[in-house]
Amino acid sequence: MTRLVDLSMPVHPDMLTFPRVPPPMLMLYESWTDFAERIGAAQYGATSLTASYVVVQNDHVGTHVDAVKHIRGPEAPGVEGIPLEYCFSDGVVLDFRHKEKGTRIFPDEIDEALAKVDYELKPRDIVLIHTGAGAYNTEERYKTDFPGMTAEATRYLISKGVRMMGCDAITFDPPVWAMFEQKHFWEAHLVMNEEDYWHLENLTNLDQLPPHGFKLSVFPVKWTGTTAAPVRAVAILDG
Numbered sequence: 001m002t003r004l005v006d007l008s009m010p011v012h013p014d015m016l017t018f019p020r021v022p023p024p025m026l027m028l029y030e031s032w033t034d035f036a037e038r039i040g041a042a043q044y045g046a047t048s049l050t051a052s053y054v055v056v057q058n059d060h061v062g063t064h065v066d067a068v069k070h071i072r073g074p075e076a077p078g079v080e081g082i083p084l085e086y087c088f089s090d091g092v093v094l095d096f097r098h099k100e101k102g103t104r105i106f107p108d109e110i111d112e113a114l115a116k117v118d119y120e121l122k123p124r125d126i127v128l129i130h131t132g133a134g135a136y137n138t139e140e141r142y143k144t145d146f147p148g149m150t151a152e153a154t155r156y157l158i159s160k161g162v163r164m165m166g167c168d169a170i171t172f173d174p175p176v177w178a179m180f181e182q183k184h185f186w187e188a189h190l191v192m193n194e195e196d197y198w199h200l201e202n203l204t205n206l207d208q209l210p211p212h213g214f215k216l217s218v219f220p221v222k223w224t225g226t227t228a229a230p231v232r233a234v235a236i237l238d239g
Contacts, residue, residue: 007203007216007233008063009137016142017061018170024057059228063202065164065220066172070227071192079220079229082198086164089124091216091235092117093209097132099147102178105129107156117211123161126216134168134204148174151187158195164218166200166233200231209235 009015017023030052036042041049059079060066069076094113096105114121121127133146146169154172157165166172173179173188191197200218215236220229 003237005208005235007205009202009204011062021058027054029054059226063231064228065198065200065231066228068192078225080224087219088217089126091126091214092212093128093130095130101145103147104150105153107153119212121160125162127162127165129167130206131169144175149188151191154188154191158197163197166203168203168206172199
C-alpha cells in the first residue's frame with residue numbers, strides 16, 4: 001500500500017523565516033456570508049459560500065525551490081523554467097545530523113554518506129541533505145544551528161547527474177553567522193551562476209524517510225518571473 005509523507009512546512013503568519021525576510025500575511029478579505037449576501041445568493045438559501053483571502057508571501061518563505069534567477073538576475077529563467085522531469089524522481093536522503101552547526105559539507109562526505117546507505121547516484125535523482133534542523137523549525141535555533149553545502153559538494157552532485165537537491169534547513173548554505181566567520185558567502189547558491197541546478201529549502205520530516213527506495217514530488221507553484229516558489233513536497237513510499 002502506498003504511503004505519503006508530507007515534507008512541507010505549514011505556512012502561517014507566525015512561522016520562522018530567513019533573517020529579514022517578512023513572514024506571510026493571510027488576511028480574510030471577505031467572509032463566506034458576506035460573499036453570499038453580496039452576490040444575492042443568500043436570499044435563496046445559499047448563505048455561506050466562498051471566503052476570500054488576500055495572501056502576501058515572499059517567494060523564499062516556507063518550503064520552496066530556488067530558481068537560477070535567484071542568483072543570475074532578471075534575464076535568467078524563473079521557476080517556470082524548471083523542467084518538470086526534475087521535480088518528480090527517485091529520492092535519496094543523506095544523513096548529516098552528526099555535523100556540527102555552521103560546518104561545511106564536502107564531496108568526500110557525500111561519498112561517505114552514500115557508502116553508509118549503499119547507494120550509487122544516478123542522473124535525475126533528487127538528493128536531500130538531512131541536517132536535523134527540520135526537527136526544530138519552530139525555534140530560533142532553526143536560523144543558526146545546521147551545517148551547509150559547499151560549492152564543491154554541490155558541483156559534485158551535479159557531476160553525478162543530480163540537478164534537484166534540497167535540505168531541511170533554512171538555507172542550502174551554512175548559516176549566515178558561519179558565512180561571515182569562515183568568509184564563504186552563499187557558495188552553494190553561487191554555483192547557479194555556472195550550472196542549471198535547483199535546490200529546495202525548509203523541508204521537514206526527513207527523519208520519516210528511508211535513505212532511498214521512494215519517489216519525490218516537488219512541483220513548484222507556476223509563478224512567472226520569480227526567483228523561487230512554494231513547493232508541496234511529498235515523498236511516495238511503497239508498502
